[in-house]
Amino acid sequence: MKRKRFGPSRLSAAFLLLVPYLAFAQDAGPDGGEAPAAYDPPPAAVTHLTARDAPDDAGKHIILEFERSADDAAGAADVVSYEVFRIDPAGIETSLGVLPVSNKDTLRLITFDDQMPGLVNGTEYSYKVVTRDASGSSDSKLDGTVRTSGQWFALGRFNMLFSVLMISFFILYFIKKAQRGEEIYLRPVAGLKAFDEAVGRATEMGKPVLYVPGIMDLDQVETVAGVIILGYVSKMTARYETELEVPVSRSLVMSNAREVCRSSYLSEGRPELYKDDMVHYLTDDQFAYAAGVDGIMLRKKPAACFYQGKFYAESLILAETGNSIGAIQIAGTASPSQLPFFITACDYTLIGEEFFAASAYLSKDPKLIGSLKGQDWAKGVVMIIIGVGAVVETLHVLGVLPFSLQPLLVAG
């Protein structure tokens, strides 16, 4: 009997039957369920975990640094997050937050600032960072502890203290000089000289004067400076019996500006001309205020518009509307980004320090003029320091000088 040959076609059929079986056998568990996934070890823990007390603080800030897990290749591997824990002296762990891993992260070193509530000055703390991936986690604990420590003086701000003391010295010195009757020269500032001209023009035309003291509250030094200048403008309107309109965007500014105007009218001997409603509140909202002031301009057509204070994007809206009604406009602000708009749209602009000098300039009070002179001297010293700093730093970068003044000059 001829033995049946186990030919290629039968081999193929057996193979075809075997493949699905093997595949099934790989998927199926011992009990016929799903097979366990390939073993995925937990991620490598972060390394070089260090912690230090932050300098120049109240003892409520600790800075942690650690290097990313070796399994975190800037998001390409499977590390999903790091969670930082603070461990207090009683051993209680507090989660300080989860830092997700991002594809944008390129630096290996991670810095974490612990300024969360609960830190007590003069206490030892430990830290732990948990690295997580899809399958598990691994911890890295700080070796030892770190102690919070508050300082009584911010050493990093020593240069600022020096500057404040220097400016104070110059101001007080020149005030004394001015009080002794020594003549102090002030360079003419066109914008300040134009105050009289603007109010005079409004008087001649029989139109009101509009004064806008900015859109911020009294906690801004620009607003207070604006209210002080209002005092001088209101003296002029009282003297010339010109209508004054002061729309404000903050209630506290309204109260303060009323007091200043009342005092000005009183000092000019015209208290009967003063009315509380000449200073009136519109709204706290920036653009609603701009709309309100624009409306006043278009209805009342003031002959002179003053913008003195802190301004933002509404500056150009106000100044261009004032320009369209043909008013003489004088602006003053310490907002650098708004200065170009005012310079373009207004007749005169008090730039930065001129704006702060306005009250002293207009009052002619020796004490205030002396303070201006002191400010100028301080500016001279600052210019010298900047010049010396630039030369020394350049020589340091070129390798001529071994030291740099940067740590001394950059504020902390």
Added chain:
Amino acid sequence: MLWKTQIPVAIVFAVGMLTLIQWFVPHWPFDQIQVHTTQWFDIIAVFAVILGGLNLLKLQLQKVISRGRDWPYALVTIVGFLAMMVYGFSPVGVPEGIRLGDHLQANGSHFRWMFFNVFTPLSATMFALLAFFVASASYRAFRVRNAEATLLLVAGIILMLGRVPLGAKMTAFLPHFMQLPTVQEWIYAVPNLAGARAIMIGIGLGMVSTSLRFILGIEKSFLGGDE
């Protein structure tokens, strides 16, 4: 004199010195000064808002009653003011299940509807006007009247052209340092920045000097009772 000037000056001196000290002394209790004084200011400002609101209402009501010029605008202001007050402080227009207070942010409340459908578009309209005002102001600024204005015009054109692809294409044949994007970057980063920093230093010194005048009681006119 005592109440109008001396006591306020003493308060300004005390608060000013404390604020100055806390900047240099980070230790407790000085680290708390800024937090608390800011809160005090906010509390005072909140009460002052009542004064402002009443003043606004009073003036607008006077206009409506006396049928002054453009009185219908005053009427719109009063209606808007009162509507927001009613929707903000009363249960009117508050969806069911939403607590009073939470309704300011809640979908379906009248307050939120008014805010997003009336107030926000009106604010955005005012902001949008800026684009037109920038154009008209630029036109005036760039008119050639003198050497400075001409310099401004040339710098402005270089900056505008240097920041768009057209400028780069126009000067692509020139050496790199003469190409418009390079020149505009230099204008922006060197002369412009130098001028801006000079102004900033002046502003900083002016602020310090003005603050010292307030703290030391040299400048008192902002109190109003100096005369």
